Amino acid sequence: MAFIVAIDGPAGSGKGTITKLVGEKLGLINIDTGAMFRCVTLEMLKKNIRIDEEEKIKELLDKINIDMVGGQQELQIFLNGEDVSKKIREKEVNDFVSSVSTLKVVREKLLGLQRKIAEGKNVIMEGRDIGTVVFPNADVKIYLDATPEERAIRRVKQNMEKGITTSYEEALQNVKKRDEIDSKREIAPLKKAKDAIYINSTELTIEDEVRRIVDIIEKVKNK
Numbered sequence: 001m002a003f004i005v006a007i008d009g010p011a012g013s014g015k016g017t018i019t020k021l022v023g024e025k026l027g028l029i030n031i032d033t034g035a036m037f038r039c040v041t042l043e044m045l046k047k048n049i050r051i052d053e054e055e056k057i058k059e060l061l062d063k064i065n066i067d068m069v070g071g072q073q074e075l076q077i078f079l080n081g082e083d084v085s086k087k088i089r090e091k092e093v094n095d096f097v098s099s100v101s102t103l104k105v106v107r108e109k110l111l112g113l114q115r116k117i118a119e120g121k122n123v124i125m126e127g128r129d130i131g132t133v134v135f136p137n138a139d140v141k142i143y144l145d146a147t148p149e150e151r152a153i154r155r156v157k158q159n160m161e162k163g164i165t166t167s168y169e170e171a172l173q174n175v176k177k178r179d180e181i182d183s184k185r186e187i188a189p190l191k192k193a194k195d196a197i198y199i200n201s202t203e204l205t206i207e208d209e210v211r212r213i214v215d216i217i218e219k220v221k222n223k
C-alpha cells in the first residue's frame with residue numbers, strides 16, 4: 001500500500017533538507033515539486049516565453065520531460081535530458097517561478113505529473129499545496145514554517161554550498177515576495193491544511209526537526 005507524507009511550507013522553510021533526511025531514514029522516495037515548477041520556469045526563460053503567452057506555454061508543457069534521479073539521496077533534476085539541478089536554483093528562476101506557478105495550465109499539468117510519480121509508492125513529497133490539493137488524503141501532513149529572516153539566512157547558506165552567491169538582502173526580498181505571491185494566488189495557494197501538524201523551525205536544529213517528524217510518521221505507520 002502506498003504511504004504518502006506531505007510536507008508544505010513557505011520558501012526557505014527547510015523543506016528540502018528535512019524531506020531528504022526524513023526520506024533517507026524511513027526509506028521514502030523524495031519528490032521535490034518546487035523543482036518541477038522551476039523546470040517549467042527555466043524552459044520559459046530559455047525560450048523567451050512570457051507569462052501571458054498561453055498557447056506557447058501549452059506547447060512547452062506538452063513536450064516537457066522532467067525526471068528526478070536519486071530517490072532517497074540528493075536529487076538530481078533532469079529537464080528534457082539535461083541536468084539542470086543547479087540552473088533551476090539561480091536568481092533568474094527564483095525571481096520568476098512564483099509568477100509562473102500562478103498559471104492554471106502549469107498547475108494542472110504538474111498536478112497530474114505529481115500524482116502519477118507517486119502512484120503506488122511510499123513517498124515524501126514537498127511543496128506548497130501537497131496536503132491541501134495534490135494529496136488531501138495523505139497519511140501524514142506537516143506544515144513547516146520559520147520567520148522570513150531565518151529563511152533568508154538559510155537560503156544564503158544553502159546557495160553558498162551550491163556555489164551560488166546571494167546577499168542576505170536579496171534573499172530576504174525574494175523570500176518575502178514569494179510568500180506574498182504563493183499565499184495570495186487564486187489556485188492552490190500556500191496554506192496549512194486543517195489537519196496538518198504545524199512546526200515552527202526557527203529555533204529548532206535540523207536534527208530536532210528530523211527527529212520530531214520521524215516520530216510523527218512512525219506513530220501513524222504503527223497505528
Ligand code: DC
Nearest residue numbers: 033034035037097098101127128129
Ligand atoms: O520550494 P521551491 O522554493 O523550490 O518552490 C519554487 C516555487 O514553486 C514557489 O515559489 C511556488 C511554486 N510551488 C508551488 O506553487 N506549488 C508547489 N507544490 C511547489 C512549488
